[in-house]
Amino acid sequence: RPMAAFDGKIYEGNLVIGVVTAVDYTLSRNRSLNPVVGSKFSPSVFEGTARINGTLSAYFENTTMFNKFVNETESSVHLFLPDPTSPTTSFISIYFPRVKYNGASMDPPQEGPIVQEMPFRALKASTLNAPGGTKVNTNLYIQRSNF
DSSP: OOOOTTTOEEEETTEEESOEEEEEEEEEOOOBOOOOTTOSSOSSOBOOOOEEEEEEEEEOOSSHHHHHHHTTOOEEEEEEEEOTTSTTTSEEEEEEEEEEEOOOEEOOOSSSOOEEEEEEEEOOOSSEEOTTSOEEOOSOEEEEOOO
16 A cells, blocks of 8 residues: 655654654665676685765754764664554655755745755664564664554
8 A cells, every 4th residue: 555755754863853854764775796707707706895975955944863974973864654544554655864964955945835855874873672572773764654
């Protein structure tokens, strides 16, 4: 079933932001196929270090998020997208436990609200508790409810 962004919530630093206009992120796994002598094929796909970069766009209401960039303060970003027919039991949750903003830009329009764009990089978490009590070090945690 489709998830509804209109019914969803976005948390930044554990506080709900109701004025987010967009969130985009890219996960790059940096895999490689290394050549070997005497074969046309690589013996395996070699895993690289995962990197996540994204951009959070929100209405500029105050300097709180901007100051996180200026002061190089770590934060977190959590997206919660519910199923409109049963929001408490069917949802997708995307969580970046540690992010650092690496920019802050805005282009004030002639009229209307000012949107600030905050590019971020997800950092490796330190001892995040996954379901089942396992400790993991990750920069992205995706949870899908049991539909």
